[in-house]
Amino acid sequence: MRLMIFGAGFSGRTIGKHIQGNFQFIGGTTRQDKNFSQLRDDGISPFQFTGEAFSDVLSQELKDVTHIIQSISPDKGGDPLLPLISHKLLTLMPNLKWIGYLSTVGVYGNHDGEWVNEETVCKPVSKRSIARLDAENAWTSLCNANDLPLAILRLSGIYGPGRNTFVNFEKGKARRLVKEGQVFNRIFVDDIARAAKLLMTQNISGIFNITDDEPAPPQDVVAYAAELLGVGPPPEIDFQTADLTPMARSFYGENKRVSNQKIKDLGFEFLQPNYRSALAYLHGRYHT
Structure with missing residues (x-):
């Protein structure tokens, strides 16, 4: 092949x-x-x-x-x-x-x-x-x-190595945007x-x-990364007043929970079924 x-x-x-x-x-x-x-x-x-x-x-x-x-x-x-x-x-x-x-x-x-x-x-x-x-x-x-x-x-x-929340912390760009009810896979x-x-x-x-098993609010991902790093989380920022590019803001215009059951029905098992396991893996591999 x-x-x-x-x-x-x-x-x-x-x-x-x-x-x-x-x-x-x-x-x-x-x-x-x-x-x-x-x-x-x-x-x-x-x-x-x-x-x-x-x-x-x-x-x-x-x-x-x-x-x-x-x-x-x-x-x-x-x-x-x-x-x-x-x-x-x-x-x-x-x-x-x-x-x-x-x-x-x-x-x-x-x-x-x-x-x-x-x-x-x-x-x-x-x-x-x-x-x-x-x-x-x-x-x-x-x-x-x-x-x-x-x-x-x-x-x-x-996300993955070189493209994740830890990188945002290293660059000083980590933010906790909060929009009520918003989740992402x-x-x-x-x-x-x-x-x-x-x-x-x-x-x-x-x-x-x-997609992963657990659609979650984006601010929770940032807070968990901060916990793994042993630092305080960035302050919460209200989405409505946040300074965002039009493209970044457009992502928050779509709110849904996406099922991955069909690929699982083929016997597929996710290595990283949620953001906590993935961030813990990345932290253990690249930040210790």
Whole structure:
């Protein structure tokens, strides 16, 4: 089996590291060649892809890939990969057996704190989530037309080594924003990789929420991190009066609890089922 990860960033690189030994070849694209050394360190063969065209060397490699992960966010023109492959998918990748698309739980929109699952009607609010749902639908149509299994992984807020609340404390940017009733789901990056590994190695199709067990108020996460660090938590800040960028404020316009039961029904077990176990793990590994 041979895998190409389009958009080998934080999640894509972690997927590549977790499937070492399961694939004969793992490639990953990046916009800038300065990222090549990092990809090689993670066991991923690097290819430059800016979203405009495939290089000759990338096109040659795609002829042999059996699996792809699409992790590149939509831009103003939509999904950058689809226009290049939509009318010639199996000509470009004749050995393709499975496609995975990394999406977001943002496609569900706001549900006023109620539980949602993969059967819930999507009503995205933000432009970025609308674009994600459009991309999901386009990938679904493409895979149906080519009789290929497609797994859509809807991810909640991603964190892990180098991207977590402890980093915010180190940078002096930790804040406890409080909006009554607001909760978020989160997902540890290694669990994204493990879920992707399960789905791709078994060529499983469908939509799956890849998210933790416990949607929680964001201020509780910051307070727990402070407790682990042995410092006082930052003061609470009222969301309504907080100085936030429009994008940061828009995240708080969506309030829901996301179920992960469907991926568990496949036998999947989360390494970090909630923010407490994940932060304790990160603290023990990187802060002791």
